[in-house]
Amino acid sequence: MAASFFQDVEMAPPIEVFQLTRRYNEDTFPQKVNLGVGAYRTDDGKPLVLPVVKTAEVAIASDTQNHEYLPIVGLPAFREAAKKLILGEDSRALAENRTEGIQCLGGTGCIRLCAEFLKKILKYDTVYVSKPTWGNHRTIFKHANFSNIKEYRYWNPKNRGLDLEGMLEDLNGAPEKSVVILHAVAHNPTGVDPTPEQWKEIADVCEAKKLFVLMDNAYQGFASGDLDRDAYAVRYFVERGFELFIAQSFSKNFGLYNERTGNLCIVTKTPEVLSQVRSQCEILVRTMWSNPPNHGGRVVATVLNNKSSYAEWKAQVKTMADRIQQMRQLMYEKLRAKGTPGTWDHIIKQIGMFCYTGLNVDQVAHLQKQYHIYMLKEGRINMCAITSKNVDYVVDAINDAVVNIGNTQVS
Incomplete structure (x- = not known):
């Protein structure tokens, strides 16, 4: 044989x-x-x-629907609600139509789409991850063919807190056209977050060095219990005028672990470039998962777009x-x-x-x-x-x- x-x-x-x-x-x-x-x-x-998720699922199950493909970029009601959740109802970026949402396979799918876009479309080849970081960050960018995967200091073992000086020094040494992954809230694995004053220093360096920021946002609301507080870093960078990607996961705060429900929130300086960015993301999605699944996105959309369900979810x-x-x-x-x-x-x-x-x-x-x-x-x-x-x-x-x-x- x-x-x-x-x-x-x-x-x-x-x-x-x-x-x-x-x-x-x-x-x-x-x-x-x-x-x-x-x-x-x-x-x-x-x-x-979550009880609110059970209720939403019952409503979805009793609603007559077919199983046609979703649009490549996902369920519109989900994408719009997810953007408002992270950016805030009063976000200037939303009002100025400078945002886009793309439904992905969990936060992991968001980050993989980012990596593919940054490598293939923007031609970036260097990414900085925190030391330590979530184990999949490095692997995702490696498999997206990034040649240079570097670390910036983050954890200080002596005081078991943030090594801000080391972090800023390492980011200051990053070459232009580098990507930096920042944990939006509840850093994984350390649980150590910068203060608002420290976030300003970090943003100053990212702006001065022209680093492309990818915010990994897996724990909004789930970290402190306050949705707005947990969105502070993202909203601060957006208000300062950064163009960035935000990888939103609904695994933790909705308990939708096996539904792989994520949203890639894209923020640009002007609305004119969004259609180009979206068109390239559509091609990349088509080659990876083609269309996102429906169920998790519908659950999130059902809850976030209903006033009483939204209040119930926040309490849970x-x-x-x-x-x-x-x-x-x-x-x-x-x-x-x-x-x-x-x-x-x-x-x-x-x-x-x-x-x-x-x-x-x-x-x-x-x-x-x-x-x-x-x-x-x-x-x-x-x-x-x-x-x-x-x-x-x-x-x-x-x-x-x-x-x-x-x-x-x-x-």
Whole structure:
């Protein structure tokens, strides 16, 4: 029999977060805890379908509709509502018709479309990502054939906060025609965000160096519980006159993880160029997924375009955000009460779903081996996977790791 066409295909390295979940699922230990997966959990450790989403889905299911293709750029009602959500009802960019929305396959699809456009149409070849950043940023731009994928300093392990000086220095050293990915709110994985004053300094450098800004916006409302507060950075850059891409994800704030619902919001200086930009994006979309799926976009549009549903959704988003903040406070207080060595203020200073604990690789391995607690090797944990039922067990385990496996500095 002839040799396989695939015999020389190498095994790809495992994707850490999915491998972690697989190990957790195979683990039979009764007190096991999965702090790795980036999805909301209730205090019972269960996934949540937002009540407002259930209501919208019932309405959609009972509405007579066909299954024709959506336009290449997606459902108009979804795209318009998504733009207003991130830019604000009173946005000058909206009023001046300088914006476009393109429905994508989640935030990941938005970023991939950005990468393809920036490489193929604008001929960019250098992108700067934060150190550390969401693991898929580098991979997406690599597969879009960017030759230069560089890092700017972000996490300061000494104070477990933002390394603003290092960030500005690195961005100042970036060549023109470079792309910079900025996390709009609730930085993944660190949970550390710039202050409004620091955002001004960052914008000053991006403007002076003529860097193209891509804002990754995965957590609006879900981070602080306040939609406007979480949109601060995006709206500030837009008001300053930046042309930029904004990758919006509705996985977290709508709980639509498996519906892959995203919107690429495009902001330009003038309305005249939008039709050209859209036309090129249509060609790129046609070669990747051709048309977006309907269901997630209709759910979001149904909720955002109905006054009472919108109010209900905002309240439910705040409930999720509040629970995360409560778990931060609870975990912090219990670590303090336990007398766990080190400073743990960063747990309550960070924002959003993730906490960059400061635990090192050896301590993370110890937690998994001895306590069946699963987290990414960099020490990032999902704060809503902490519950009132498992927090004592997790705190006891962390205390043991810190006391017996060394210091808590992460490089």
